[in-house]
Amino acid sequence: MAASNAEPMPEVVTEAIVVIDLVESTLTSNLFGWYAVGRQVIRDLRALIGEVGESRGLRCLRSTGDGYLLTFHDPQSAERAALHAVEAVFELLNRVTHRNREVPEERALNLRCAVHLGEVDIVSNDREGPHVSLAFRLEEISRASLPAALNPIPPEQFPLQNYVLCSEEVAGILSRRASPWEMVSIGLLKLKGFPGWREVFLVLPEDHPVDLGMGMRVS
Amino acid sequence: MEVQTPLRKPLALVFCDIAGFTHLMAQEGDLVASALLREFYERAGRLGREHHSLMVKFFGDGFLAAFERVDDVMPFVISVESLLSENPTFVGRSLGFKFSLHYGDVLYIETSYGNDVLGEEVNIAGHLNDLAQPHEIVISQAALERMPSNYQARAGASESRQFKRVGDVEFRRVSLLGS
Numbered sequence: 001m002a003a004s005n006a007e008p009m010p011e012v013v014t015e016a017i018v019v020i021d022l023v024e025s026t027l028t029s030n031l032f033g034w035y036a037v038g039r040q041v042i043r044d045l046r047a048l049i050g051e052v053g054e055s056r057g058l059r060c061l062r063s064t065g066d067g068y069l070l071t072f073h074d075p076q077s078a079e080r081a082a083l084h085a086v087e088a089v090f091e092l093l094n095r096v097t098h099r100n101r102e103v104p105e106e107r108a109l110n111l112r113c114a115v116h117l118g119e120v121d122i123v124s125n126d127r128e129g130p131h132v133s134l135a136f137r138l139e140e141i142s143r144a145s146l147p148a149a150l151n152p153i154p155p156e157q158f159p160l161q162n163y164v165l166c167s168e169e170v171a172g173i174l175s176r177r178a179s180p181w182e183m184v185s186i187g188l189l190k191l192k193g194f195p196g197w198r199e200v201f202l203v204l205p206e207d208h209p210v211d212l213g214m215g216m217r218v219s
Numbered sequence: 220m221e222v223q224t225p226l227r228k229p230l231a232l233v234f235c236d237i238a239g240f241t242h243l244m245a246q247e248g249d250l251v252a253s254a255l256l257r258e259f260y261e262r263a264g265r266l267g268r269e270h271h272s273l274m275v276k277f278f279g280d281g282f283l284a285a286f287e288r289v290d291d292v293m294p295f296v297i298s299v300e301s302l303l304s305e306n307p308t309f310v311g312r313s314l315g316f317k318f319s320l321h322y323g324d325v326l327y328i329e330t331s332y333g334n335d336v337l338g339e340e341v342n343i344a345g346h347l348n349d350l351a352q353p354h355e356i357v358i359s360q361a362a363l364e365r366m367p368s369n370y371q372a373r374a375g376a377s378e379s380r381q382f383k384r385v386g387d388v389e390f391r392r393v394s395l396l397g398s
Binding site for chain 2: 148149151152154190192195
């Protein structure tokens with residue numbers, strides 16, 4: 001059915017957009033069962049996201065099937081929303097690490113996370129717009145994407161799971177705001193549906209020991 | 220296997236991007252699009268070897284090729300462009316090639332996925348490609364100065380664009396129509 005022209009325009013806000021994907025969730029559910037393992041794993045993830053996001057301006061939390069789309073808002077400063085988003089994602093990864101030590105291997109949570117900032121349309125507990133698509137494109141980047149990048153880091157040095165990627169926009173904010181996180185350019189990539197080359201950054205947690213070879217550090 | 224030592228050397232860097240590919244995929248479907256890409260990779264790779272390229276790296280609907288001699292670039296570009304009018308896979312489709320050329324010092328390395336070139340100059344060549352129109356090559360001043368005089372004479376007015384971490388880059392456009 002075609003949308004009515006009389007439908008009000010959605011509210012547009014600038015938010016930090018986070019896409020979190022559960023690594024190998026389909027495989028886990030197929031191997032160990034959705035009701036036995038998969039459902040609890042995704043519920044645990046939702047609960048952890050709620051815990052780390054609540055005090056950091058989490059506004060939207062929507063399931064994407066094997067992960068979540070989140071947005072963070074700061075009424076005073078859009079840039080601060082990006083900082084809160086990155087902080088929340090690292091706190092989530094910390095909690096996931098602790099949780100994984102306590103549970104059987106098949107119930108472990110392993111994540112791929114991507115953070116972007118941009119204007120989004122607010123639709124009931126959801127977000128729409130090209131910036132949302134861009135965040136999903138960032139999340140899709142993996143080791144296998146690097147041979148097609150310009151100035152890539154060596155693919156072997158790209159983590160397989162539990163990492164945070166961010167867009168140029170977010171990297172710029174983290175850099176300007178003297179955030180505690182270090183960023184490494186993983187290269188310039190073409191993202192499907194978006195024109196031109198886009199530089200993508202791996203955000204490293206504080207005191208991260210990894211040497212990423214020829215990657216270009218920006219902070 | 221002997222591992223090559225990374226080598227810093229001045230190279231001519233050519234980018235090519237197929238304009239109209241996304242539209243083609245939407246209109247004719249994935250099968251046609253992937254067949255066209257296979258043909259493009261095969262032909263462009265072969266032309267690269269024939270014109271003495273050090274490497275051709277493909278990504279999506281484009282490629283990056285590196286040459287030691289700038290003189291080899293335009294014959295290569297023109298032969299790729301002529302695929303549009305001579306190769307049955309391309310003829311009659313609304314496609315155009317957008318090229319860019321830059322010259323500078325890069326690190327030429329062997330990687331787990333083949334040979335590659337690294338350095339800020341690669342990004343410049345890539346960003347210049349975003350400025351090109353179909354059937355056109357955008358050439359940085361650094362590359363143009365090293366090109367044969369007949370191509371220098373064909374170059375359009377000087378333009379410049381600012382790129383992150385690099386500053387202003389001067390370039391000119393050369394039409395490939397009728398080449």
